[in-house]
Amino acid sequence: MRFWRRWLLLVLLWPLVSLAGGEILLTGAQDSSGVREFVEALKTRRPADTVRFVPLAQLPEPARLRSDTRLILLDPEALDWRMREPAGPPALVLRISRVQARQRLGDLRPAYLSLLWSDPPLARQLHLVRYLLPQAHRVGVLYSEQSRFLLDELRQAALPLGMEIDAQPWPDLRDNRPLQSLLKETDVLLGLDDPSLYNPKTAKNLLLSAYSRQMALVGPNAGFVRAGALASTFSDQNAWLAVIDRLLDQPPEKWPRSHYPEYFSVTGNQQVARALGIEAIDPDAARQAVSAGESAR
Template structure:
């Protein structure tokens, strides 16, 4: 073979190699460097669950995001260890707690009280709890912000929520506030409620469904109006029913939390956390009826966020 032929083959080989290199580079750029199997589960497969799954999949297109009803799943230890498991309800958590093994797990829609009723949930080495109830410190600072004259914070509690009082007192002391606690064992007896109202400047609702539910709402809210005593919290739903204001995190906030955690190695996930992102909701009609300045939701939320400390 002559020199010209060898040079021709050399350039053909070089051209082919370059084309393959360019194609490989394009494939590498098009394929994410790392993708995860993200499995969501719940006992009920409703429209809300499907919408959340779809939103997470759209937020993380590099991952494989799927939903499987809880009844169709094997034991957690039979799932691939590389899966990232997201539980959307309490039956899912109860199922997960039965197995010490299994993939790293994020639990949504769980309150401090619900976890307290399941002691193993806060100790399980592969579970991270994402709290659904507003942080006590954040709720107290909300009161400080919208009702700066209020010093005595009345708090109804039950046997279930009593464990929150030490933390509540500690946070209140840091803000120069006083907690006035009142146990309410019988929701048909209004005397503890009236006693608390007489000794408080504002009532802070704990996320305790035994005390704050559709049966108690009318009595609580009418008493609040009658005494001209605002109720803050316990959640956004109660604000719509007639309390003054609350902080809360919506689906967009939870998706942001999940996106951040899923970017990190599961070994670095904390045992529990509150969402850093949140909003404030106020009830203008309640503010007017109590003679209180209407809450500017966005500006109050911004002020609260500025004052928060994060690790």
């Protein structure tokens, strides 16, 4: 009986033993202080593993890596490298948005990739709008051909919140009519994380146009909030580390094809809130309200 108990315990623990002490390889096109900080933080969380960063230019083809390597891709260039061939270890893909993935993958979701989205979930952003602007009913959304595919999902997420999505294409950024139309006909603007529309070159026009109409812009990301948008949800490095740590405890065949982090924060621009006559934004209270709204779905 003692032998069989030990044998059963070994069988139960084997998946955990086989995942411990393995190699976790991070790669990306650029080495930077931010990358090194991320790698060191992951090392701290995974003391039993060998965690290392190797610049993309120094790696062989994916098929030449050990099959039991747990691979973490840090940028779109690393994704392009992994997509060269199906052979090779499975990979967690970080720092990629839905729009970026669509441009590179289309509708494909290869079994060897797990895409961890960098852009905020659409429903989460709408819950933030509902919390900050409870009277807002019509939500204005600018989109490009690259982000058009998000509109159906956005409309579905808006329905249970009693919101209506008014979407306008913006094919020519020199033509302000789509933006002005939304500013006249909607209660709030929601920014999609589409870098062809929301970038440093368009920020001034978008923010000043919205401000002149006393209109709030929510999203598309924390960077735009610093530039003058009202608020956004976002997931910081600690949130991503918690997700990655949990996934690395699982065998790669159980990794999700795509995933948003459960952990997130809210950032708000208090100066913009005051200018728009909105109460000061309490990030913790906002996060709790948004999280409760998500849980109630």
